[in-house]
Amino acid sequence: MESRVEKAVELHHKGYNCAQSIVCAYCDLFGIDEETAYKASEAFGFGMGQMEVCGALTGACMLAGLKNSGGLAQVGKTKAQTYKLDRVLGEAFREMNKSVLCRDLKGVETGVVLRSCDGCVEDGARLVEKYLLED
Template identity: 30%
Template sequence: MNRKDLALQRFSQGYNCAQSVFTVFATENGLELDTARRIAALFGGGIARSGEVCGAINGGLMALGLTLAMSDPTDSEAKDHLNQLGQEIIQRFEARFGARHCRTLTGLDLRDPQDHHAAKQSGVLQNQCPEYVAFVVQSLEDILESKGNE
């Protein structure tokens, strides 16, 4: 199964958007699935359902860091490069979807109990978020391929 399909399968199984993206790449980098799932648990819904940056982006940035981060914390050139790649993911996402914040993308404030209930009832997250998950996985694959790390 390819990465995108695996991420979408995990989303359909109840993983949040961040978990769906991060776990695919994390297990390829030696993390146990359960550990990766737990690490990303609070990054869905725009960070603990706060509506901030989309969880798919959060998961993608964590995956990018895990895959490409420098081993020398004093290597400022490598840090700059990694941050440029992270910005590329965010910029691609914003260019495609017009926003990066969960609250804007979904039109819901998941902190509000009524909006959270409405999201569950309407299925908006199940209908919208898979596209965000798939897009971030594809963007990560493109970036990793261009860097020779695919």
């Protein structure tokens, strides 16, 4: 698979939020159309609208659920493994950026920006490719 890191950043430049940029860049590989991906991930930008967990990371976690979940055929049976995958993504993102919180990444309280939104989108896309698409 060709890397889609640049595609995710291009989507961000078009006005997609950080979560939408990640989810929409890879949606076809996870079995959903772009319109559904865009709508489903809209509330996860800007740290879920509250500067909490970075949208790029939550977008990657949404894709982890699409990859790992057994769906209604396996209710409750795959969530522990999906949560484990979420933790791996979160730990890797934190290692790259020193935080997973939008407000910290943007330096709201400290005045020190740890990572730009474009940089977070790049990192989220790289994590998708490393942990969700590499076999």
